[in-house]
Amino acid sequence: MIFTGGARPNFMKLAPILHVMERLGPEAGAWCLVHTGQHYDPGMSEIFFEQLGIRSPDVHLGVGSGTHGAQTARVLAAFEELLLKREPRPRGVVVVGDVNSTMAAALAAVKLLIPVAHVEAGLRSFDRTMPEEINRLVTDAVADLLLVSEPSGEENLRREGIDERKVHFVGNVMIDTLVERLADARGVDAATELGLPRGGFALVTLHRPSNVDHADRLERLVEFLGGLAARLPVVFPAHPRTRARLEEFGLLERASGLPRLLLREPLGYVQNLSLMADARLVITDSGGIQEETSHLGVPCLTFRENTERPVTVSHGTNTIVGHDLELAAGLVDRILSGEYKQGRPIPRWDGRAAERVVEVLLDAWGRG
Numbered sequence: 001m002i003f004t005g006g007a008r009p010n011f012m013k014l015a016p017i018l019h020v021m022e023r024l025g026p027e028a029g030a031w032c033l034v035h036t037g038q039h040y041d042p043g044m045s046e047i048f049f050e051q052l053g054i055r056s057p058d059v060h061l062g063v064g065s066g067t068h069g070a071q072t073a074r075v076l077a078a079f080e081e082l083l084l085k086r087e088p089r090p091r092g093v094v095v096v097g098d099v100n101s102t103m104a105a106a107l108a109a110v111k112l113l114i115p116v117a118h119v120e121a122g123l124r125s126f127d128r129t130m131p132e133e134i135n136r137l138v139t140d141a142v143a144d145l146l147l148v149s150e151p152s153g154e155e156n157l158r159r160e161g162i163d164e165r166k167v168h169f170v171g172n173v174m175i176d177t178l179v180e181r182l183a184d185a186r187g188v189d190a191a192t193e194l195g196l197p198r199g200g201f202a203l204v205t206l207h208r209p210s211n212v213d214h215a216d217r218l219e220r221l222v223e224f225l226g227g228l229a230a231r232l233p234v235v236f237p238a239h240p241r242t243r244a245r246l247e248e249f250g251l252l253e254r255a256s257g258l259p260r261l262l263l264r265e266p267l268g269y270v271q272n273l274s275l276m277a278d279a280r281l282v283i284t285d286s287g288g289i290q291e292e293t294s295h296l297g298v299p300c301l302t303f304r305e306n307t308e309r310p311v312t313v314s315h316g317t318n319t320i321v322g323h324d325l326e327l328a329a330g331l332v333d334r335i336l337s338g339e340y341k342q343g344r345p346i347p348r349w350d351g352r353a354a355e356r357v358v359e360v361l362l363d364a365w366g367r368g
Protein backbone atom coordinates (compact mmCIF):
# COMPACT_ATOMS: atom_id res chain seq x y z
CA MET A 1 0.00 0.00 0.00
CA ILE A 2 1.32 3.49 -0.81
CA PHE A 3 0.39 6.60 1.18
CA THR A 4 1.10 9.82 -0.63
CA GLY A 5 1.14 13.51 0.23
CA GLY A 6 2.79 16.62 -1.06
CA ALA A 7 1.57 19.85 0.50
CA ARG A 8 1.34 21.19 4.03
CA PRO A 9 -2.30 20.31 4.76
CA ASN A 10 -1.74 16.72 3.58
CA PHE A 11 0.72 15.95 6.34
CA MET A 12 -1.78 16.62 9.16
CA LYS A 13 -4.19 14.20 7.50
CA LEU A 14 -1.63 11.47 6.86
CA ALA A 15 -0.07 11.53 10.34
CA PRO A 16 -2.82 9.77 12.34
CA ILE A 17 -3.38 7.17 9.60
CA LEU A 18 0.33 6.32 9.51
CA HIS A 19 0.37 6.08 13.30
CA VAL A 20 -2.43 3.49 13.21
CA MET A 21 -0.57 1.53 10.50
CA GLU A 22 2.60 1.62 12.61
CA ARG A 23 0.75 0.39 15.69
CA LEU A 24 -0.66 -2.56 13.75
CA GLY A 25 2.84 -3.65 12.63
CA PRO A 26 2.97 -6.77 10.40
CA GLU A 27 -0.81 -7.14 10.65
CA ALA A 28 -1.13 -4.10 8.36
CA GLY A 29 1.05 -5.63 5.63
CA ALA A 30 3.72 -3.79 3.64
CA TRP A 31 3.32 -0.06 3.03
CA CYS A 32 5.39 3.00 2.27
CA LEU A 33 5.16 6.79 2.26
CA VAL A 34 5.77 8.93 -0.82
CA HIS A 35 6.26 12.73 -0.66
CA THR A 36 5.66 14.39 -4.02
CA GLY A 37 7.66 17.49 -3.05
CA GLN A 38 4.91 20.00 -3.99
CA HIS A 39 5.84 21.88 -0.82
CA TYR A 40 9.57 21.96 -0.26
CA ASP A 41 10.45 24.84 2.11
CA PRO A 42 11.41 23.32 5.49
CA GLY A 43 8.76 25.52 7.17
CA MET A 44 6.08 24.14 4.83
CA SER A 45 7.12 20.49 5.00
CA GLU A 46 9.90 19.11 7.24
CA ILE A 47 8.71 20.78 10.42
CA PHE A 48 5.37 18.95 10.06
CA PHE A 49 7.14 15.60 9.80
CA GLU A 50 9.10 16.36 12.98
CA GLN A 51 6.21 17.73 15.00
CA LEU A 52 3.66 15.15 13.93
CA GLY A 53 6.01 12.20 14.40
CA ILE A 54 5.74 11.10 10.77
CA ARG A 55 8.55 8.85 9.59
CA SER A 56 10.77 10.20 6.80
CA PRO A 57 9.25 9.55 3.39
CA ASP A 58 10.52 6.37 1.76
CA VAL A 59 10.52 8.17 -1.59
CA HIS A 60 10.70 11.89 -2.35
CA LEU A 61 9.68 12.86 -5.88
CA GLY A 62 10.95 16.45 -5.63
CA VAL A 63 8.44 17.96 -8.07
CA GLY A 64 8.50 21.53 -6.67
CA SER A 65 6.43 24.52 -7.82
CA GLY A 66 5.10 25.38 -11.26
CA THR A 67 1.91 26.24 -13.08
CA HIS A 68 -0.99 23.92 -12.27
CA GLY A 69 -0.50 22.00 -15.50
CA ALA A 70 3.24 21.62 -15.04
CA GLN A 71 3.08 20.72 -11.36
CA THR A 72 0.29 18.17 -11.90
CA ALA A 73 2.08 16.68 -14.88
CA ARG A 74 5.34 16.30 -12.98
CA VAL A 75 3.61 14.42 -10.14
CA LEU A 76 1.70 12.28 -12.63
CA ALA A 77 4.84 11.27 -14.53
CA ALA A 78 7.04 10.74 -11.48
CA PHE A 79 4.40 8.82 -9.51
CA GLU A 80 3.60 6.61 -12.50
CA GLU A 81 7.27 5.77 -12.90
CA LEU A 82 7.47 4.83 -9.24
CA LEU A 83 4.36 2.62 -9.46
CA LEU A 84 5.68 0.83 -12.55
CA LYS A 85 8.95 0.00 -10.80
CA ARG A 86 7.37 -1.16 -7.56
CA GLU A 87 7.68 -4.88 -6.74
CA PRO A 88 5.34 -6.38 -5.68
CA ARG A 89 2.59 -4.33 -7.25
CA PRO A 90 0.97 -2.08 -4.57
CA ARG A 91 -2.35 -3.24 -3.08
CA GLY A 92 -3.64 0.31 -3.38
CA VAL A 93 -2.75 4.01 -3.23
CA VAL A 94 -4.08 6.35 -0.55
CA VAL A 95 -4.39 10.06 -1.36
CA VAL A 96 -5.64 12.77 1.01
CA GLY A 97 -7.15 16.24 0.62
CA ASP A 98 -7.51 18.30 -2.52
CA VAL A 99 -4.14 19.58 -3.67
CA ASN A 100 -2.58 19.09 -7.10
CA SER A 101 -0.54 16.14 -5.78
CA THR A 102 -3.74 14.39 -4.64
CA MET A 103 -5.34 14.42 -8.07
CA ALA A 104 -2.14 13.57 -9.96
CA ALA A 105 -1.26 10.57 -7.79
CA ALA A 106 -4.83 9.27 -8.05
CA LEU A 107 -4.78 9.53 -11.85
CA ALA A 108 -1.42 7.80 -12.16
CA ALA A 109 -2.63 4.87 -10.03
CA VAL A 110 -6.05 4.26 -11.62
CA LYS A 111 -4.54 4.27 -15.10
CA LEU A 112 -2.37 1.37 -13.96
CA LEU A 113 -5.46 -0.33 -12.50
CA ILE A 114 -4.21 0.14 -8.95
CA PRO A 115 -7.12 0.94 -6.59
CA VAL A 116 -7.23 4.39 -5.03
CA ALA A 117 -8.65 5.49 -1.68
CA HIS A 118 -9.42 9.19 -1.20
CA VAL A 119 -9.42 10.48 2.37
CA GLU A 120 -11.60 13.61 2.69
CA ALA A 121 -13.77 12.67 -0.28
CA GLY A 122 -17.02 14.35 -1.26
CA LEU A 123 -16.33 17.92 -0.15
CA ARG A 124 -17.62 20.45 -2.68
CA SER A 125 -17.44 24.24 -2.76
CA PHE A 126 -19.40 24.26 -6.05
CA ASP A 127 -16.88 26.84 -7.22
CA ARG A 128 -14.92 25.60 -10.19
CA THR A 129 -12.68 28.65 -10.21
CA MET A 130 -10.87 27.04 -7.25
CA PRO A 131 -8.17 24.63 -8.36
CA GLU A 132 -8.95 22.47 -5.31
CA GLU A 133 -12.56 21.93 -6.52
CA ILE A 134 -11.30 20.48 -9.81
CA ASN A 135 -8.89 18.28 -7.88
CA ARG A 136 -11.75 17.02 -5.65
CA LEU A 137 -14.08 16.27 -8.57
CA VAL A 138 -11.46 14.39 -10.56
CA THR A 139 -10.10 12.45 -7.60
CA ASP A 140 -13.54 11.35 -6.43
CA ALA A 141 -14.59 10.37 -9.95
CA VAL A 142 -11.71 7.87 -10.24
CA ALA A 143 -11.27 6.67 -6.64
CA ASP A 144 -12.42 3.21 -5.55
CA LEU A 145 -12.86 4.05 -1.88
CA LEU A 146 -14.28 7.39 -0.82
CA LEU A 147 -13.65 8.17 2.82
CA VAL A 148 -15.83 11.04 3.92
CA SER A 149 -15.22 13.52 6.75
CA GLU A 150 -18.64 15.17 7.15
CA PRO A 151 -22.27 14.41 6.18
CA SER A 152 -22.31 16.79 3.18
CA GLY A 153 -19.65 14.58 1.58
CA GLU A 154 -22.02 11.61 1.44
CA GLU A 155 -24.81 13.74 -0.03
CA ASN A 156 -22.57 15.23 -2.71
CA LEU A 157 -21.26 11.85 -3.80
CA ARG A 158 -24.76 10.38 -3.91
CA ARG A 159 -25.89 13.29 -6.09
CA GLU A 160 -22.96 12.69 -8.42
CA GLY A 161 -24.09 9.10 -8.86
CA ILE A 162 -21.15 7.47 -7.09
CA ASP A 163 -21.89 3.88 -6.04
CA GLU A 164 -22.66 4.12 -2.33
CA ARG A 165 -20.80 0.88 -1.61
CA LYS A 166 -17.59 2.83 -2.24
CA VAL A 167 -18.48 5.55 0.28
CA HIS A 168 -17.58 5.38 4.00
CA PHE A 169 -18.28 8.10 6.55
CA VAL A 170 -15.15 7.80 8.68
CA GLY A 171 -14.97 11.28 10.21
CA ASN A 172 -12.21 13.84 10.18
CA VAL A 173 -8.58 12.66 10.40
CA MET A 174 -7.37 16.26 10.81
CA ILE A 175 -9.23 16.34 14.14
CA ASP A 176 -7.40 13.15 15.19
CA THR A 177 -4.14 15.06 14.82
CA LEU A 178 -5.52 18.02 16.73
CA VAL A 179 -6.69 15.80 19.59
CA GLU A 180 -3.29 14.06 19.65
CA ARG A 181 -1.30 17.32 19.76
CA LEU A 182 -3.46 19.65 21.83
CA ALA A 183 -1.61 19.02 25.10
CA ASP A 184 1.76 19.75 23.41
CA ALA A 185 0.25 22.90 21.92
CA ARG A 186 -1.04 24.13 25.27
CA GLY A 187 2.44 23.45 26.67
CA VAL A 188 4.35 25.60 24.15
CA ASP A 189 2.23 28.72 24.82
CA ALA A 190 3.15 30.38 21.53
CA ALA A 191 1.06 33.46 22.39
CA THR A 192 3.13 34.43 25.41
CA GLU A 193 6.29 33.76 23.45
CA LEU A 194 5.16 36.33 20.87
CA GLY A 195 4.16 38.78 23.60
CA LEU A 196 0.42 38.29 22.90
CA PRO A 197 -2.21 38.11 25.64
CA ARG A 198 -3.74 34.60 25.78
CA GLY A 199 -7.35 34.83 24.64
CA GLY A 200 -6.88 38.44 23.53
CA PHE A 201 -5.50 38.44 19.98
CA ALA A 202 -6.54 37.60 16.43
CA LEU A 203 -4.80 34.97 14.28
CA VAL A 204 -4.87 35.57 10.52
CA THR A 205 -3.91 33.19 7.70
CA LEU A 206 -4.62 34.09 4.07
CA HIS A 207 -3.01 32.51 1.03
CA ARG A 208 -5.67 31.72 -1.59
CA PRO A 209 -5.28 33.27 -5.03
CA SER A 210 -8.75 34.87 -4.66
CA ASN A 211 -7.45 36.93 -1.71
CA VAL A 212 -3.79 37.52 -2.38
CA ASP A 213 -3.32 37.53 -6.16
CA HIS A 214 -5.16 40.82 -6.86
CA ALA A 215 -3.39 44.03 -5.84
CA ASP A 216 -6.58 45.94 -4.99
CA ARG A 217 -8.04 43.20 -2.89
CA LEU A 218 -4.82 42.55 -1.03
CA GLU A 219 -4.46 46.25 -0.35
CA ARG A 220 -7.97 46.40 1.12
CA LEU A 221 -7.18 43.38 3.25
CA VAL A 222 -4.04 45.03 4.60
CA GLU A 223 -6.13 48.09 5.45
CA PHE A 224 -8.72 45.90 7.19
CA LEU A 225 -6.01 44.19 9.21
CA GLY A 226 -4.68 47.61 10.23
CA GLY A 227 -8.15 48.45 11.57
CA LEU A 228 -8.40 45.11 13.34
CA ALA A 229 -4.97 45.61 14.95
CA ALA A 230 -6.22 48.90 16.36
CA ARG A 231 -8.74 46.82 18.37
CA LEU A 232 -6.64 43.83 19.41
CA PRO A 233 -3.17 42.48 18.58
CA VAL A 234 -2.99 40.46 15.37
CA VAL A 235 -0.56 37.73 14.36
CA PHE A 236 -0.32 36.92 10.66
CA PRO A 237 1.97 34.00 9.71
CA ALA A 238 2.28 34.46 5.96
CA HIS A 239 2.38 31.62 3.43
CA PRO A 240 5.26 32.07 0.89
CA ARG A 241 2.70 32.95 -1.81
CA THR A 242 1.23 35.73 0.36
CA ARG A 243 4.60 37.21 1.24
CA ALA A 244 5.62 37.14 -2.43
CA ARG A 245 2.44 38.99 -3.45
CA LEU A 246 2.78 41.59 -0.67
CA GLU A 247 6.25 42.29 -1.97
CA GLU A 248 5.20 42.32 -5.64
CA PHE A 249 2.38 44.79 -4.97
CA GLY A 250 4.57 47.05 -2.82
CA LEU A 251 2.53 46.29 0.34
CA LEU A 252 5.09 44.42 2.42
CA GLU A 253 6.53 47.46 4.16
CA ARG A 254 3.09 48.81 4.96
CA ALA A 255 1.92 45.48 6.37
CA SER A 256 5.09 44.98 8.41
CA GLY A 257 4.86 48.53 9.75
CA LEU A 258 1.29 48.27 11.11
CA PRO A 259 1.28 48.75 14.89
CA ARG A 260 0.30 45.58 16.79
CA LEU A 261 0.33 43.44 13.63
CA LEU A 262 2.99 40.73 13.74
CA LEU A 263 3.78 39.50 10.24
CA ARG A 264 5.61 36.19 10.65
CA GLU A 265 6.95 33.22 8.68
CA PRO A 266 4.66 30.16 8.39
CA LEU A 267 4.38 28.35 11.73
CA GLY A 268 4.88 24.74 12.66
CA TYR A 269 1.81 22.65 13.47
CA VAL A 270 2.14 22.82 17.25
CA GLN A 271 2.79 26.59 17.35
CA ASN A 272 -0.14 27.24 15.04
CA LEU A 273 -2.44 25.02 17.09
CA SER A 274 -1.29 26.76 20.26
CA LEU A 275 -2.16 30.17 18.76
CA MET A 276 -5.48 28.95 17.39
CA ALA A 277 -6.53 27.53 20.74
CA ASP A 278 -5.68 30.80 22.52
CA ALA A 279 -7.03 33.23 19.90
CA ARG A 280 -10.07 35.44 20.50
CA LEU A 281 -10.86 35.02 16.83
CA VAL A 282 -9.38 33.60 13.65
CA ILE A 283 -9.52 35.01 10.12
CA THR A 284 -8.66 32.55 7.38
CA ASP A 285 -9.16 31.24 3.88
CA SER A 286 -7.82 27.78 4.72
CA GLY A 287 -10.04 24.70 4.69
CA GLY A 288 -8.42 22.95 7.62
CA ILE A 289 -8.50 25.97 9.92
CA GLN A 290 -12.29 26.25 9.52
CA GLU A 291 -12.46 22.70 10.87
CA GLU A 292 -9.90 23.10 13.63
CA THR A 293 -11.44 26.30 15.03
CA SER A 294 -14.87 24.63 14.97
CA HIS A 295 -13.55 21.76 17.06
CA LEU A 296 -11.83 24.18 19.44
CA GLY A 297 -14.89 26.45 19.69
CA VAL A 298 -12.92 29.52 18.56
CA PRO A 299 -14.82 32.02 16.33
CA CYS A 300 -13.65 31.84 12.71
CA LEU A 301 -14.36 34.28 9.87
CA THR A 302 -13.67 32.75 6.47
CA PHE A 303 -12.65 35.21 3.78
CA ARG A 304 -14.03 33.18 0.87
CA GLU A 305 -17.30 33.18 -1.06
CA ASN A 306 -18.09 29.58 -0.12
CA THR A 307 -16.94 26.59 1.86
CA GLU A 308 -16.66 22.93 0.98
CA ARG A 309 -16.99 22.23 4.72
CA PRO A 310 -20.57 23.37 5.50
CA VAL A 311 -20.69 21.50 8.82
CA THR A 312 -18.29 24.13 10.20
CA VAL A 313 -21.03 26.71 9.59
CA SER A 314 -24.08 24.63 10.63
CA HIS A 315 -22.48 23.08 13.73
CA GLY A 316 -19.21 24.92 14.19
CA THR A 317 -17.99 28.44 14.82
CA ASN A 318 -17.39 29.41 11.21
CA THR A 319 -19.02 32.24 9.21
CA ILE A 320 -18.46 32.73 5.49
CA VAL A 321 -17.73 36.40 4.98
CA GLY A 322 -16.68 36.45 1.31
CA HIS A 323 -14.98 39.71 0.42
CA ASP A 324 -17.43 41.78 2.45
CA LEU A 325 -15.15 43.61 4.86
CA GLU A 326 -18.03 45.54 6.43
CA LEU A 327 -19.73 42.30 7.32
CA ALA A 328 -16.42 41.08 8.75
CA ALA A 329 -16.03 44.22 10.86
CA GLY A 330 -19.58 43.77 12.23
CA LEU A 331 -18.84 40.17 13.14
CA VAL A 332 -15.63 41.18 14.87
CA ASP A 333 -17.77 43.51 17.03
CA ARG A 334 -20.09 40.64 17.91
CA ILE A 335 -17.20 38.35 18.77
CA LEU A 336 -15.51 40.95 20.95
CA SER A 337 -18.77 41.70 22.78
CA GLY A 338 -19.43 37.98 23.36
CA GLU A 339 -22.52 37.80 21.11
CA TYR A 340 -21.13 35.45 18.47
CA LYS A 341 -22.55 31.94 17.99
CA GLN A 342 -21.19 28.97 19.95
CA GLY A 343 -20.40 25.70 18.22
CA ARG A 344 -21.66 22.22 19.05
CA PRO A 345 -19.96 18.82 18.61
CA ILE A 346 -19.66 17.44 15.07
CA PRO A 347 -20.42 13.75 14.44
CA ARG A 348 -17.32 11.54 14.10
CA TRP A 349 -14.88 14.36 14.75
CA ASP A 350 -13.80 12.36 17.75
CA GLY A 351 -10.12 11.57 17.34
CA ARG A 352 -10.85 8.03 16.02
CA ALA A 353 -11.26 8.71 12.29
CA ALA A 354 -7.88 7.25 11.30
CA GLU A 355 -8.78 3.93 12.94
CA ARG A 356 -11.92 3.82 10.81
CA VAL A 357 -9.90 4.73 7.69
CA VAL A 358 -7.44 1.89 8.25
CA GLU A 359 -10.23 -0.59 8.93
CA VAL A 360 -11.83 0.25 5.57
CA LEU A 361 -8.47 0.02 3.75
CA LEU A 362 -7.52 -3.34 5.22
CA ASP A 363 -11.01 -4.79 4.70
CA ALA A 364 -10.90 -3.76 1.04
CA TRP A 365 -7.27 -4.48 0.15
CA GLY A 366 -6.28 -7.26 2.51
CA ARG A 367 -4.25 -7.40 5.67
CA GLY A 368 -0.85 -8.94 5.08
Ligand code: UD1
Pocket residue numbers: 007008009038039040041042044045065066071098099100101131132207239240241244286287
Ligand atom coordinates in the same frame (compact mmCIF):
# COMPACT_ATOMS: atom_id res chain seq x y z
C1 UD1 B 1 -1.46 24.46 -2.03
C2 UD1 B 1 -2.81 23.85 -2.31
C3 UD1 B 1 -3.85 24.49 -1.40
C4 UD1 B 1 -3.44 24.43 0.05
C5 UD1 B 1 -2.06 25.04 0.20
C6 UD1 B 1 -1.61 24.97 1.66
C7 UD1 B 1 -3.12 23.20 -4.69
C8 UD1 B 1 -3.87 23.52 -5.92
N1 UD1 B 1 -3.23 24.10 -3.69
O1 UD1 B 1 -1.53 25.83 -2.43
O2 UD1 B 1 -5.07 23.79 -1.54
O3 UD1 B 1 -4.37 25.15 0.85
O4 UD1 B 1 -1.16 24.33 -0.64
O5 UD1 B 1 -0.37 25.48 1.88
O6 UD1 B 1 -2.46 22.18 -4.63
N2 UD1 B 1 5.98 27.96 -2.33
C9 UD1 B 1 7.17 28.10 -1.67
N3 UD1 B 1 7.59 27.07 -0.87
C10 UD1 B 1 6.89 25.93 -0.74
C11 UD1 B 1 5.67 25.81 -1.42
C12 UD1 B 1 5.24 26.82 -2.21
O7 UD1 B 1 7.85 29.11 -1.76
O8 UD1 B 1 7.32 25.04 0.04
C13 UD1 B 1 5.49 29.08 -3.16
C14 UD1 B 1 5.94 28.98 -4.57
O9 UD1 B 1 6.19 30.27 -5.03
C15 UD1 B 1 4.73 28.44 -5.30
C16 UD1 B 1 3.58 29.03 -4.49
O10 UD1 B 1 4.09 29.10 -3.14
O11 UD1 B 1 4.69 28.82 -6.63
C17 UD1 B 1 2.34 28.19 -4.53
O12 UD1 B 1 2.61 26.85 -4.10
P1 UD1 B 1 1.69 25.63 -4.60
O13 UD1 B 1 2.08 24.38 -3.95
O14 UD1 B 1 1.62 25.65 -6.07
O15 UD1 B 1 0.24 26.01 -4.07
P2 UD1 B 1 -0.20 26.67 -2.70
O16 UD1 B 1 -0.62 28.06 -2.99
O17 UD1 B 1 0.78 26.43 -1.60
